Amino acid sequence: MSLIVQKFGGTSVANTGRLQNVADIVTSTYKAGNQVVVVVSAQGDTTDDFIAKAAELNDRPSKREMDVLLSAGEQISMALLAMAIQKLGFPVISLTGWQAGIETDINYSEARIRKVTAERIRSELDRNRIVIVAGFQGINKQDDITTLGRGGSDTTAVAIAASLGADLCQIYTDVDGVYTADPRLVPDARKLEAITYDEMLELATLGAQVLHNRSVEMAKKYNVDLEVVSSFTRNPGTKVKEGSDMEKMNVSGVARDNNCARVAIINLPDEPGVAFKVFSLLAKHKVNIDIILQSVGQKGRKSITFTIPEDKAEEVGKILNANKEGLDFEDVSINTTVAKVSIVGAGMASNPGVAAMMFEALASAGINIRMISTSEIKISVLINEADSEKAVRAIHQKFFNM
Amino acid sequence: MSLIVQKFGGTSVANTGRLQNVADIVTSTYKAGNQVVVVVSAQGDTTDDFIAKAAELNDRPSKREMDVLLSAGEQISMALLAMAIQKLGFPVISLTGWQAGIETDINYSEARIRKVTAERIRSELDRNRIVIVAGFQGINKQDDITTLGRGGSDTTAVAIAASLGADLCQIYTDVDGVYTADPRLVPDARKLEAITYDEMLELATLGAQVLHNRSVEMAKKYNVDLEVVSSFTRNPGTKVKEGSDMEKMNVSGVARDNNCARVAIINLPDEPGVAFKVFSLLAKHKVNIDIILQSVGQKGRKSITFTIPEDKAEEVGKILNANKEGLDFEDVSINTTVAKVSIVGAGMASNPGVAAMMFEALASAGINIRMISTSEIKISVLINEADSEKAVRAIHQKFFNM
Numbered sequence: 001m002s003l004i005v006q007k008f009g010g011t012s013v014a015n016t017g018r019l020q021n022v023a024d025i026v027t028s029t030y031k032a033g034n035q036v037v038v039v040v041s042a043q044g045d046t047t048d049d050f051i052a053k054a055a056e057l058n059d060r061p062s063k064r065e066m067d068v069l070l071s072a073g074e075q076i077s078m079a080l081l082a083m084a085i086q087k088l089g090f091p092v093i094s095l096t097g098w099q100a101g102i103e104t105d106i107n108y109s110e111a112r113i114r115k116v117t118a119e120r121i122r123s124e125l126d127r128n129r130i131v132i133v134a135g136f137q138g139i140n141k142q143d144d145i146t147t148l149g150r151g152g153s154d155t156t157a158v159a160i161a162a163s164l165g166a167d168l169c170q171i172y173t174d175v176d177g178v179y180t181a182d183p184r185l186v187p188d189a190r191k192l193e194a195i196t197y198d199e200m201l202e203l204a205t206l207g208a209q210v211l212h213n214r215s216v217e218m219a220k221k222y223n224v225d226l227e228v229v230s231s232f233t234r235n236p237g238t239k240v241k242e243g244s245d246m247e248k249m250n251v252s253g254v255a256r257d258n259n260c261a262r263v264a265i266i267n268l269p270d271e272p273g274v275a276f277k278v279f280s281l282l283a284k285h286k287v288n289i290d291i292i293l294q295s296v297g298q299k300g301r302k303s304i305t306f307t308i309p310e311d312k313a314e315e316v317g318k319i320l321n322a323n324k325e326g327l328d329f330e331d332v333s334i335n336t337t338v339a340k341v342s343i344v345g346a347g348m349a350s351n352p353g354v355a356a357m358m359f360e361a362l363a364s365a366g367i368n369i370r371m372i373s374t375s376e377i378k379i380s381v382l383i384n385e386a387d388s389e390k391a392v393r394a395i396h397q398k399f400f401n402m
Numbered sequence: 403m404s405l406i407v408q409k410f411g412g413t414s415v416a417n418t419g420r421l422q423n424v425a426d427i428v429t430s431t432y433k434a435g436n437q438v439v440v441v442v443s444a445q446g447d448t449t450d451d452f453i454a455k456a457a458e459l460n461d462r463p464s465k466r467e468m469d470v471l472l473s474a475g476e477q478i479s480m481a482l483l484a485m486a487i488q489k490l491g492f493p494v495i496s497l498t499g500w501q502a503g504i505e506t507d508i509n510y511s512e513a514r515i516r517k518v519t520a521e522r523i524r525s526e527l528d529r530n531r532i533v534i535v536a537g538f539q540g541i542n543k544q545d546d547i548t549t550l551g552r553g554g555s556d557t558t559a560v561a562i563a564a565s566l567g568a569d570l571c572q573i574y575t576d577v578d579g580v581y582t583a584d585p586r587l588v589p590d591a592r593k594l595e596a597i598t599y600d601e602m603l604e605l606a607t608l609g610a611q612v613l614h615n616r617s618v619e620m621a622k623k624y625n626v627d628l629e630v631v632s633s634f635t636r637n638p639g640t641k642v643k644e645g646s647d648m649e650k651m652n653v654s655g656v657a658r659d660n661n662c663a664r665v666a667i668i669n670l671p672d673e674p675g676v677a678f679k680v681f682s683l684l685a686k687h688k689v690n691i692d693i694i695l696q697s698v699g700q701k702g703r704k705s706i707t708f709t710i711p712e713d714k715a716e717e718v719g720k721i722l723n724a725n726k727e728g729l730d731f732e733d734v735s736i737n738t739t740v741a742k743v744s745i746v747g748a749g750m751a752s753n754p755g756v757a758a759m760m761f762e763a764l765a766s767a768g769i770n771i772r773m774i775s776t777s778e779i780k781i782s783v784l785i786n787e788a789d790s791e792k793a794v795r796a797i798h799q800k801f802f803n804m
Contacts, residue, residue: 016458050478056418058485065488068496069481072474076452079471083460086467094470098500099545120545143501143522 002167003125004029007039007135007157011174012231013077014044022231023084025172026130030090035125037164039135039157040081042073063108067137067147071097074134074153082132092130095120097137098145102156104138110149111138113156113218116163125164133160151212158215162222169224170237171211176230177238178203178210181254181396185389190400192252194239199252200226202344202378206255216240251345251354251399256392258339258385260290261313262370265320267301267330277327278304278320285319287312290340291373291382301330305371307382310336338370339388342380343395355379361398367391404569405527406431409441409537409559413576414633415479416446424633425486427574428532432492437527439566441537441559442483444475465510469539469549473499476536476555484534494532497522499539500547504558506540512551513540515558515620518565527566535562553614560617564624571626572639573613578632579640580605580612583656583798587791592802594654596641601654602628604746604780608657618642653747653756653801658794660741660787662692663715664772667722669703669732679729680706680722687721689714692742693775693784703732707773709784712738740772741790744782745797757781763800769793 006029008022022038030036050069054061078094085092101117124131135153140146148155154171161169178200181189195203197220204213210228219226219240229237268274279289290307308316313334320332348354358379362369367390371382383391408431410424424440432438452471456463480496487494503519526533537555542548550557556573563571580602581591597605599622606615612630621628621642631639670676681691692709710718715736722734750756760781764771769792773784785793 016455019459053418053482054485057421057482058489061485062488065481065484065496068484068498069478072477072481075474075477076471079467079474080455080459082467082470083456083463086464087460094467096470096547145498 001033001035003035003037003164005037005039005157005161005164005166005169006172007153007170008041008172008231009153009174010041010044010047012172013040013081018231019077019081019084022081022172023088025231027085027088027090030130036130037121037125037160037166038081038130038132039153039160040074040077040132041135041153042070043077043080046073046076064144067108067145070147071134071137071145074136078132078134085130085132090130091128092132093124094132094134095124096134097156098139098143100133100160102133102138102159104140104146104148106140106142106146108144108146111140111146113138113148113159116159118160118163121160121164151214154212154215155218158218158222158224158226161224162218166224168227169219170227170229171215172229172231173210174230174232175210175228176233176235177228178208178240178253180252180400181392182208182256185256185392186254186396188401189396192238193236194241195252196346197240197242198377199344199346200240202342202375203253203255206257206340206342206344206378206380208253208255211240251343251348253344254392254396254399255342255344256339256388257342258388259310260307260338260340260382261310261334261336262305262307262338262382263313263316263320264303264305264333265327265329266303266333267299268304269328270296270300270302274302274327275304281319281323281327282308282316285315287316291371291380293371307338307340307371337385338382339385340380340382341388341391341395342378343399344378346377348377348379357398358395361394362391365390365394367394403435403437405437405439405566407439407441407559407563407566407568407571408574409555409572410443410574410633411555411576412443412446412449414574415442415483420633421479421483421486424483424574425490427633429487429490429492432532438532439523439527439562439568440483440532440534441555441562442476442479442534443537443555444472445479445482448475448478466546469510469547472549473536473539473547476538480534480536487532487534492532493530494534495526496534496536497526498536499558500541500545502535502562504535504540504561506542506548506550508542508544508548510546510548513542513548515540515550515561518561520562520565523562523566553616556614556617557620560620560624560626560628563626564620568626570629571621572629572631573617574631574633575612576632576634577612577630578635578637579630580610580642580655582654582802583794584610584658587658587794588656588798590803591798594640595638596643597654598644598748599642600779601746601748602642604744604777605655605657608659608742608744608746608780608782610655610657613642653745653750655746656794656798656801657744657746658741658790659744660790661712662709662740662742662784663712663736663738664707664709664740664784665715665718665722666705666707666735666737667729667731668705668735669701670706671730672698672702672704676704676729677706683721683725683729684710684718687717689718693773693782695773709740709742709773739787740784741787742782742784743790743793743797744780745801746780748779750779750781759800760797763796764793767792767796769796
């Protein structure tokens with residue numbers, strides 16, 4: 001008997017037919033002799049509907065009340081799924097975030113899980129019940145409802161799997177695994193049987209959009225075996241786990257991120273502590289910085305260029321201009337028509353030829369590289385957004401279709 | 403400074419405009435220097451929508467999961483109302499049933515409140531916040547969500563008012579008070595300024611449909627001053643309270659109840675304990691019995707006739723026929739085309755002329771009386787359903803338009 005956590009996203013539970021499909025998947029797993037904990041998101045458009053209703057009443061609703069509202073979404077879907085499973089004749093119980101002991105910090109709308117006190121889940125499993133838990137939500141020390149922000153339901157599933165010592169955490173989604181590239185861009189992209197946490201982390205961060213990096217980070221930390229699998233097909237998915245047999249792998253995937261902007265701060269003073277000032281200012285505003293490049297400017301000054309998420313571009317422009325005097329720079333230029341394309345693979349650092357192959361693929365396709373960033377397991381380049389699809393195809397062709 | 407509990411039903415919070423109207427009422431009360439606790443129902447059709455969704459998945463969903471589902475409705479409306487109040491610039495916080503300490507017994511879908519542990523409400527009031535509480539829902543000793551069944555939100559409001567020792571509990575609804583008869587039947591019905599708990603109880607039980615009797619019983623028990631008031635007009639409503647100045651009142655209202663069926667059990671044995679057997683059997687099936695009449699039948703046997711809610715008629719027929727042998731009766735006849743018309747008034751018992759006046763009014767209108775029941779403060783007659791409107795008008799004319 002194994003203990004399996006299965007997470008189903010909003011599209012997987014969007015309507016009656018899909019809930020019945022999920023009930024089939026869950027009860028098949030249970031019938032096979034496993035203990036099953038199911039984590040569900042809100043149904044399809046529920047969250048958007050709630051946000052629209054709220055917007056009619058208040059253009060700036062408090063985050064606390066927004067969390068009260070949004071968390072009703074998973075409460076609805078978990079009760080409906082429980083009813084669908086009851087209809088099939090299986091014992092089941094649904095639990096909200098607070099009932100399931102999902103304890104978070106105090107940050108409404110983007111809370112982080114501090115602890116899962118899983119006694120209730122455990123006692124329901126001991127009574128041979130399928131346990132459904134509301135994803136995306138928890139409770140803070142003030143007994144207030146919190147939500148976990150983007151990727152929240154995946155994170156709930158991994159946290160519960162870690163807390164229970166589950167044998168496997170399956171993330172059901174609308175794709176059937178992790179591919180060597182986005183199959184919509186690269187039709188002959190191949191599904192990976194397995195991938196390491198670190199590779200998955202790089203791919204998640206780089207915009208592969210299969211798993212949110214928060215959940216992968218947590219899975220890595222607590223060594224939870226993940227599987228990305230489709231709730232629509234019944235094909236085997238992609239396993240995400242630590243594994244020495246994966247060392248031989250080279251490039252495991254190509255990813256593209258169009259939600260990217262390049263910020264250049266021109267002619268800062270060339271003195272110690274200047275970069276620190278810039279980036280601590282942005283950190284205070286919770287802006288994630290990615291690739292950083294520092295170059296010598298004119299008249300004994302220097303320029304700093306870096307990338308940020310595109311949706312932060314306007315805010316960052318305002319923050320920097322508001323601090324122009326303190327930072328003592330000449331100008332800021334922001335370019336949102338850039339994209340980041342990356343290759344990810346575990347064995348990459350020990351194989352210097354990989355970077356050369358990537359640059360060669362881009363050169364052959366006539367694509368200009370504007371910035372480069374490398375790590376142990378990835379190489380990223382910043383290019384014009386218009387070139388990004390072509391770049392993914394060219395690189396994929398180079399590494400996977402030789 | 404007074405502490406006021408205000409309860410708003412589903413129609414009062416049905417959409418954005420109505421939520422804004424409720425926000426106006428609440429904040430006006432707060433601005434006038436009062437502490438305010440608001441109890442809300444689910445928005446308009448939410449509950450029906452949830453029930454329809456559930457029915458698509460399961461024709462007999464468990465009551466526990468149904469309560470999980472339905473309780474999301476008040477969570478949605480309370481968060482939206484909080485946002486509307488925040489928009490007006492007032493401090494406010496919303497609390498679910500479990501957050502507000504509404505502790506109930508274990509009976510899903512028709513739980514009764516055992517206790518309100520109001521520390522959280524009190525501490526939020528101490529912080530000068532308007533406190534919104536989800537009506538209709540609570541938590542049982544297993545930490546499961548329960549709902550209170552019909553009249554649940556009114557009951558939540560009264561329970562909170564009792565627990566906090568509130569100065570007033572206002573029930574906002576779509577009528578602006580308690581009338582001497584249903585204004586839709588009797589156009590010149592008059593609004594009552596005040597009414598006693600007992601009178602209100604009789605009127606509620608008798609189908610006046612303004613307040614549910616559970617909430618009035620609780621208000622009487624804990625001496626909570628109630629006011630029935632409209633959320634659409636700003637007219638003064640009707641106060642419900644104990645009051646010696648009300649002794650002089652005679653008939654305070656005429657009520658009609660068409661949800662009524664007459665059950666006759668023909669030729670039972672004429673021995674001690676027979677009535678007990680019949681009514682304990684029905685009590686076991688949670689059937690409320692109203693007027694009871696026992697008469698001598700044929701061959702040393704007797705018949706028992708009583709009224710029940712019309713929607714229980716089919717079930718009662720089945721229960722009795724299934725026990726025909728044990729109870730040893732000849733036949734059961736059930737008539738659902740009857741109605742109960744009643745007059746209610748505090749001083750009635752000490753004024754024997756009242757019953758005579760009522761019967762005279764019915765006789766003049768040519769209406770046949772089939773059963774009669776009297777109490778300290780009411781006289782009810784069972785008549786043909788087709789005559790019920792005419793009966794209400796005739797009686798109202800007799801007592802109020804002399």
